[in-house]
Amino acid sequence: MISTMQKEDIRELVFKAKEGDKFSIAKLISIFENTKPEYFEFKKEAIQLLSQNSNSKGFFIGMTGTPGVGKSSLIGRISLELLKKIKKRIAILAIDPSSEISGGSLLGDRTRFRLPYYESRIYFRSQPSNNELGGLGKHTFDVCRVLYYLFDVIFIETIGIGQSEIEIKKIADYLFLILQPLTGDQIQFMKAGIMEVPDAFIINKWDEKKESFKIYYALQNSLNFITPDSKEISIFPVSAHTGYGIENLVDFIIKISEQSPKxxxxxxxxxxxxxxxxxxxxxxxxxxxxxxxxxxxxxxxxxxxxxxxxxxxxxxxxxx
Ligand SMILES: Nc1nc2c(ncn2[C@@H]2O[C@H](COP(=O)(O)OP(=O)(O)OP(=O)(O)O)[C@@H](O)[C@H]2O)c(=O)[nH]1
Ligand SMILES: [Mg+2]
Structure with a gap:
């Protein structure tokens, strides 16, 4: 396909992608995920065109946490709120084949949050993690290079186990670690020596009240222990189900995403x-x-x- 692609085709593809056309964005990303040498010239040309007059911010927000803490539910909810509140363009990259946000109605019942397909300001893509060390997929960075030029805020959902957050930190301009009411694996998680890595914490499922307070205090204690002198690290208690705390979190995200990305x-x-x-x-x-x-x-x-x-x-x- 690439050999028959002319310069004009690349121009058109990039132009349409910049306009928010989802098919063109998907096609562009697939090309960047391909490491064959014959794609090289195309990528070079595409990046040049993408970077010309790009007025997108390219701010990456990592959302990491153990399986089932509610990452997808939260990102879905936050994105819908962001669409209402700001004019920016938002992308979601979920590194996990089992991710449950969908760009349309394809996944039907399995979908936790359905994003408005015809809204050109939001784009969703999922990617297998390939069991790559570090929690990212083999081509995560290649995809991010494209998203950088097309979107203002890009959420990356990764499953965070042990050292995985270190790698997401290399892409994310801001990293949230998402926790849920205290369970055995959460305690393990907090011991794993990665509490220093995230920029802020989210405690999801706050609707499960009694248990939620336990993790809030456990988290605060371990943060005090790790960084007694440093400035306070934010902890956001939220519920993706009831919407509790979401507005506060969304306002915070709007504020941080106004900073320049790395x-x-x-x-x-x-x-x-x-x-x-x-x-x-x-x-x-x-x-x-x-x-x-x-x-x-x-x-x-x-x-x-x-x-x-x-x-x-x-x-x-x-x-x-
Ligand atoms: N009670 C409660 N349940 C929630 C909340 N948010 C998500 N859940 C539930 O938690 C489960 C997992 O939610 P997901 O959003 O798929 O979590 P995830 O972290 O993306 O999961 P993986 O992608 O599999 O790692 C689902 O059954 C959700 O309905 C919440 O705020 N409160
Ligand atoms: Mg998920």
Missing amino acids: SLQEKEKYFFLKWVQKEYGNKGIEFLNQIGGIEQWFTFYPFFDLAIEKFSTIKYIYEP
């Missing part, structure tokens, strides 16, 4: 290094350092796909 190129550097490590191991990293390191490499090849392409050829040439 630089996309810094994120690219992280995922480039990850790729080098995965493809060539420590030898690859050593090699990169011998030839000037990541900063130098990105000065020569400031474009993500180009950085990867060039490194793979050079590495191949120099490898004993």
Whole structure:
């Protein structure tokens, strides 16, 4: 398909995607998820076009938590509120095949929250996690590069177990850890040494009142223990079911999403290094350092796909 694609087609695809056409956005994303070399030129052209006159903010909000805490329900509810309150464009990327938000009515009864399909300001995409270390999917970052230029606020739903949050932190400009009324695994979770990672906490299912207070105090205690001197970390008690606390949380999200996102190129550097490590191991990293390191490499090849392409050829040439 790509070989028959002309420059004009790319232009049209990007133009339509910028207009909010869901089919074009989906097509563009599928191309970025494809790592075949013949897609390289297309991606380069597409990124150039996407970045021209892009007035989207590209602010990534990570929503992570153990299975079943209500991530999908919450993101659905929050997004609908955001659509009402602000004029911005919103995307949801759910890293988990079992995700229960749907972009339309395809999933029927399984859908927790149905997003208005004909509303061009919201886009939903799900992606398998591929059991990649770090909780992200194999192509999560590739998709994010497209979403960055097309949307103002992008939610990423990831299942957070142990170290997974570390990786989402590399993409997210702001990270929420979602908890629910205290259960065994939640206590385990709080012991796992990852409480320092999120920027704020959400306690969902606040409608389950008695149990909710327990986790609120347990959380506050462990936060005091971890960061006694630092500024207070926000804890939002909410219920995706009753709507309790949602307005407060939505106003907070509007406020934080007005900040500038972290630089996309810094994120690219992280995922480039990850790729080098995965493809060539420590030898690859050593090699990169011998030839000037990541900063130098990105000065020569400031474009993500180009950085990867060039490194793979050079590495191949120099490898004993
Ligand atoms: N009581 C109560 N139940 C909730 C609330 N929010 C979600 N649930 C329920 O919790 C269950 C899981 O909700 P999801 O939104 O699918 O949770 P999730 O974290 O996205 O789940 P995974 O994607 O499977 O990890 C469903 O049965 C929801 O109806 C809430 O505020 N209160
Ligand atoms: Mg979910």
